[in-house]
Amino acid sequence: MSSSPTATKSPVGWDQDPVVRRTPRRAPLAENLRADVCVIGLGGSGLAAVGELIRRGLSVVGVDAGRVAAGAAGRNGGFLIAGSAIAIHEAGRGWGLAAALDLYRQTLTEIGALAELLGPEVVRRVGSIRLAGLPGEPTSQAEQEDRKLELADCDEQFELLRAHGIAVERYDGPLGQGLFLPDDAAMNPARRALGLAELYAGSARLFEDSPVTEIRTGLVSTEAGSVAAGLIVVAVDGKLEMLLPELAGRVRTARLQMLATEPVSPGRLPCPVYGRWGYDYAQQDVAGRIFIGGGRDRFVEQEWTTDGSPSAGIQQWLDQSVVRFAGAPVRVTHRWAASVGYTPDARPLVTEARPGVIACGGYSGTGNLVGPIAARAAVALGMDGTQPADYFAS
Template identity: 50%
Template sequence: MIHEARPEAAMANVPVWDDGAWAPLPSLQGHVSADACVIGLGGSGLTLISELLRRDERVIGLDATDVGGGAAGRNGGFLLAGTYDFYHDAITRHGHDRARAIYGATLAEMARLAEEAPGTVRFVGSKRIAATAAEVEDCRVQFDALRADGWPCEWYEGADGTGLLLPTDGAFDPLTRCRLLARAARDEGATLFARTPVTGIHGTAVITPHGTVHAGRVFVAVDGRLEQLLPELGDRVRTARLQMLATAPTAEITVPCPMYYRDGFEYWQQLPDGRIAIGGFRDKGGDGEWTHDWAPSAIVQQHLERFLRETLKVQAPITHRWAASAGYTTTGLPVIAQVRDHVWALGGYSGTGNVIGALAARAAAAAAIDGDHRPAQLLRGDAWSPDMPLRPSPSTA
């Protein structure tokens, strides 16, 4: 049975990051026009808006809820280098040169995220803790692969288990980051609307319940439910529900950095004020977690609470329970594609949207505006090599 001290807070599906201080953006009313319309005001959408503004584009941004209302503001607050796959698995799956290049790009992007959203990032490292003897051996393979390529990694054995310490990873407040990016975008001239769900994209006209955006280009920058807005991506991306809970501040344990456990199925961190935020157990929810519903479910929340109480030994009251929709691809690499004339899609970050999503946004802007497809080719698994020359922009990508 689920227990919580404050059910009105814990069951409201509000992430621990939301301090309630944000003034909602206006909704779109009427007809407007711009060079570019960006659908989705999460981390990737807002990064894309910044990139478009740097290229002197007139930009309108829309979101069905509000800034950071999707997975970008409802995730675990981890900044991890690399792809969805652990580094050695990424080498096997995507090739050594690509895996190494993406790893380096994500490290550089994390530094950039910290610069763009001052005060939100803590570079405290992360730990991968093994749940089984087989996972300990897998950690050793990952350790060897990282060290062979010169990436910082330490073998770890401590009271909380055995595994790896990755000192270059970090933790951050994802919702505050999105709100800072939104304020900066508005200051730089972007027009942003919230509570404006898109009901259709007809050519480059973006249709909403109370108005239309007419744009030269449309970018659909959402992670979860991407295949709803663009049905032609239904065979490339699938939406899953990711769930978390958080406690009141506690001194029962000290968690110095983000923690990954059981091959990453569970993850938790301690916030600066002492709260424990934990997510995971998506596999325990079965096929029901492949859903567009983003309300917390009882079965996953029960597993999270049991792990909190029995494994982490934390008895502090649970104050927040929430969920988010995230897109997964069969490759573990994101979708970055021109899917219709002048309509681009980016999403399907497979749980790595904090960093890969920002890189995907920069890659989409480079491809759509500059005709430079190399960053997108690197991230999405196209034919690629480190010395690939600049290609002219094709009609589709």
């Protein structure tokens, strides 16, 4: 491991965390190695694959183009919310209720496993609030009407979860009305990934700053080295179709954006809060800083892009909605964006893209929990030939 510290001037608000700042950078791959499995992408998903491969007693090399969690895995909202990118009743209608419930329960188990692995300092089991609308009173007739529709949708979600013994409560409090999901959690996503890398580094060889230039059956090449491996797992969410062009049409890259603020009224957001049909989301860290994302529905066409830098339109939207979430004007300190992959029906993709090359990605904007589950399914497909569950597109 090299000793140069992680850059302190990152635009990403999460990187201000002292643990993230002082985590040393790992050396790039600079030789030709052999391993049972090579994992490309060291975000939350790739690291889950690494963990699973270690558990199976296999030799693993993991490579990332940048730092661990250089992509969305280190730049997201930090919500650990059970389920997939679409609400469970909607997923049930699209994929079948059994598949939607199965994935929901898997993600609940994943929260518990992560909390146990990384501890309460990284995974805060505070629950989450789904609000109808944004915090505060509606500011227009249209907002008022949309809120009514969304409350009815919350009711549908409530009834379904209750009917299947999954914890859910109605929320009626200072932020508005909606649902409280007590088993959900919050994290600093960069802390999660760096923590996992630290845990696994003794049993797997992990390399940063090593962009993969070519993937062939049995061989992964970077500029300065290569990995010969019987199985290759590509755990890349955004821009997956650039690395494996045969997946174009099955996954499509979009940009999601966030900003972070200076500390404001601690306790204003007791847990991750998402509103307006989940399009806007914010959490407050223990220091009182607000991390907010969203607005993609306002700029749908512009956000189908592989550009990973923030844009003026979405950032202006976030400037307005952060006032609603914070309850008062607040100073913005960081602005950033990252790429994610979408699939046509929001089912994550786990597929053999080339012989011996299994890809997972396409979490449609919600991959902190589904990503690791998909990555383990990718390992099972590659190692045992186990076909992915119905809630995956394969």
